[in-house]
Amino acid sequence: xxxxxxxxxxxxxxxxxxxxxxxxxxxxxxxxxxxxxxxxxxxxxxxxxxxxxxxxxxxxxxxxxxxxxxxxxxxxxxxxxxxxxxxxxxxxxxxxxxxxxxxxxxxxxxxxxxxxxxxxxxxxxxxxxxxxxxxxxxxxxxxxxxxxxxxxxxxxxxxxxxxxxxxxxxxxxxxxxxxxxxxxxxxxxxxxxxxxxxxxxxxxxxxxxxxxxxxxxxxxxxxxxxxxxxxxxxxxxxxxxxxxxxxxxxxxxxxxxxxxxxxxxxxxxxxxxxxx
Amino acid sequence: xxxxxxxxxxxxxxxxxxxxxxxxxxxxxxxxxxxxxxxxxxxxxxxxxxxxxxxxxxxxxxxxxxxxxxxxxxxxxxxxxxxxxxxxxxxxxxxxxxxxxxxxxxxxxxxxxxxxxxxxxxxxxxxxxxxxxxxxxxxxxxxxxxxxxxxxxxxxxxxxxxxxxxxxxxxxxxxxxxxxxxxxxxxxxxxxxxxxxxxxxxxxxxxxxxxxxxxxxxxxxxxxxxxxxxxxxxxxxxxxxxxxxxxxxxxxxxxxxxxxxxxxxxxxxxxxxxxxxxxxxxxxxxxxxxxxxxxxxxxxxxxxxxxxxxxxxxxxxxxxxxxxxxxxxxxxxxxxxxxxxxxxxxxxxxxxxxxxxxxxxxx
Numbered sequence: 001x002x003x004x005x006x007x008x009x010x011x012x013x014x015x016x017x018x019x020x021x022x023x024x025x026x027x028x029x030x031x032x033x034x035x036x037x038x039x040x041x042x043x044x045x046x047x048x049x050x051x052x053x054x055x056x057x058x059x060x061x062x063x064x065x066x067x068x069x070x071x072x073x074x075x076x077x078x079x080x081x082x083x084x085x086x087x088x089x090x091x092x093x094x095x096x097x098x099x100x101x102x103x104x105x106x107x108x109x110x111x112x113x114x115x116x117x118x119x120x121x122x123x124x125x126x127x128x129x130x131x132x133x134x135x136x137x138x139x140x141x142x143x144x145x146x147x148x149x150x151x152x153x154x155x156x157x158x159x160x161x162x163x164x165x166x167x168x169x170x171x172x173x174x175x176x177x178x179x180x181x182x183x184x185x186x187x188x189x190x191x192x193x194x195x196x197x198x199x200x201x202x203x204x205x206x207x208x209x210x211x212x213x214x215x216x217x218x219x220x221x222x223x224x225x226x227x228x229x230x231x232x233x234x235x236x237x238x239x240x241x242x243x244x245x246x247x248x249x250x251x252x253x254x255x256x257x258x259x260x261x262x263x264x265x266x267x268x269x270x271x272x273x274x275x276x
Numbered sequence: 277x278x279x280x281x282x283x284x285x286x287x288x289x290x291x292x293x294x295x296x297x298x299x300x301x302x303x304x305x306x307x308x309x310x311x312x313x314x315x316x317x318x319x320x321x322x323x324x325x326x327x328x329x330x331x332x333x334x335x336x337x338x339x340x341x342x343x344x345x346x347x348x349x350x351x352x353x354x355x356x357x358x359x360x361x362x363x364x365x366x367x368x369x370x371x372x373x374x375x376x377x378x379x380x381x382x383x384x385x386x387x388x389x390x391x392x393x394x395x396x397x398x399x400x401x402x403x404x405x406x407x408x409x410x411x412x413x414x415x416x417x418x419x420x421x422x423x424x425x426x427x428x429x430x431x432x433x434x435x436x437x438x439x440x441x442x443x444x445x446x447x448x449x450x451x452x453x454x455x456x457x458x459x460x461x462x463x464x465x466x467x468x469x470x471x472x473x474x475x476x477x478x479x480x481x482x483x484x485x486x487x488x489x490x491x492x493x494x495x496x497x498x499x500x501x502x503x504x505x506x507x508x509x510x511x512x513x514x515x516x517x518x519x520x521x522x523x524x525x526x527x528x529x530x531x532x533x534x535x536x537x538x539x540x541x542x543x544x545x546x547x548x549x550x551x552x553x554x555x556x557x558x559x560x561x562x563x564x565x566x567x568x569x570x571x572x573x574x575x576x577x578x579x580x581x582x583x584x585x586x587x588x589x590x591x592x593x594x595x596x597x598x599x600x601x602x603x604x605x606x607x608x609x610x611x612x613x614x615x616x617x618x619x620x621x622x623x624x625x626x627x628x629x630x631x632x633x634x635x636x637x638x639x
Contacts, residue, residue, distance in 0.1 A: 157352055158385035160372040162399035162450065172402070176389045 018235065025232040030225050047229040056213040062125060063200075063209060064193040067132035071189040072182060074133070075140025083148040098142075100135040108134060109202030116203065123205025131203035132193040139192065140185030143249065147181035184248040187241035195238045210234055301364030303328040303454050303488035304349055309358035311344050318344040320512040321358065326454075327505075328363070329484045331477065333491045335499040336509030337535065342492045345509075346456050349490065350379050363453055377454040378447035382462055384439045386431035392418070392442050393427035399450040417449035418442075420479065437468050444476075448483065455483075457491045461498065469498075477502045496536045500524065508532050524552070526627045533629060540595045541629075548629040553598040555625040558585060559618040569595070569619045576613045583609040587617060595619060 024032060028040035047053055075097075082093055100108055112131050121127065155177065159169040175182075197211040204212060210230060217227045304326035311319040319341040326332040334342040347353040349360060351372035359368045367375050378399070386395050394401075396414040405413075418424050421441040431439055440460055447455055461469045461476075480489045480502070493499055499506050500520045508515040508523060508531070516528045523536055533539035533550040540556070542549045561570075574594070575586035583604060585597045597619065601609065 154381050154383055154385035158381055161350060161379045163373045164402040165373050168402045173387055
């Protein structure tokens, strides 16, 4: 009992402030005070029409999508290499891929910043994307690698045996097998990218992503109502992909496209058919 | 290549003459194939030939190299040395998808995200064959394996026996020259396994004009039931190749004699013989005509249709005798324990073993 009580308290400690912040988005007043004087959505439209916010949102979305795309390609390739082949430095690859998550973002950020400045590159969308990709790859890599390890290797052999070359085997067998893991990894990568602030600070130059815009305006205390609305939005955009990713990798994790309900009399095996 | 195009309907594909087959070479020819994993020699300079159209079984305990040999033929493993020929052409360096062989895997390896029809038609699909012909041929293959009407199901909705049939259909639909089967019946229960053995043999007979079967198993019953010829493997080497009759009745050494069936070893004049348990007659002490040995029944195991007697000879050796329960009841069989008996067998049922070879193997 005591343990359960502690667990509840800790959960409250972690999540209650977030709920409060989300409530502030509906604050009708432009002064933050508790309790709220009412509930209103008046700041939503003013935030939506704020061009700074729009530009920041657009930059965040583009950076997130591009970083995710890079992560999905490189992460999948790395997972394949580690799963399929035995080569010198194989263990090191895992470490190197996971490292950007373990390393403080400020170190990654500083390193990238000095690299960019040293080579006289201009800060742009590209530099943000590169910064984000460093820590996005690992989510895809981990998800895909876990799936590959659970997949019978004989499936790929069977495909080759039946006359499919490497590319056909990837398209018809491997990709469908890893599809949900790949998408889940991608969603997590996007969520990571969308609310990242430390590395972005060092790689964005004068550009504002949404989290950087929030950070700046919290500090100078201007436009707090709009900041609250943006914060609510960032929370949702980060939360939804994570929840989706969890759903995708639950159960067998296999894509159920076109799966019909089992015919009468055919008992589905354990672990199958439990998903909607 | 034997023509088997889908357009010709009435004309049966002509059976290649013996001369044609000889010119083409054997269905499979392994020449001094060697495969090493780290310190383990999985296959040690192995040579064998599989005749086109036969049911050839590679029999041996686990770790004897039979599965590795199969994987070398399929192209999943590259031999460290030696060559692989299929119908006279060297495929040692060819990838699996360029070899005219198909495999039925031990775990079936059915694609879980495809239904049965798509599974069976997969090989045709990747070769770019049109949808209608694919459906047609896949359905025919499913009929061939006696499993029509499940085209729309997923592998997970099938029983073990049905999956096994789908795996077989998926392989034969491609009309391979050689069909490789890796313990395909291993996961089935005894009754189903025995039924499938007979069915597999009859399917092979129907297809033997076109397809050579190479079957890997550790199950001696399966090997004896289905094979035209058996190769007995041990420690990455071939111990003996021959028909089921030759392997069973004239094993060349103790390993073959012991692995295939129960063997009785008899030492006499510095030579080693084996006699199969069912070839020995069990006689009462009085009915001594030309008995070969005398002894005492130590153990009796009543097995329904037969009874197994373990007889300790006066010379100290132990022989197993199996006798049909023709006019022997369970209780009278059990009473045989402790009785003095005489044993007799025909000289032609003795098979001399190569002792030297055995000693060289097991220092």
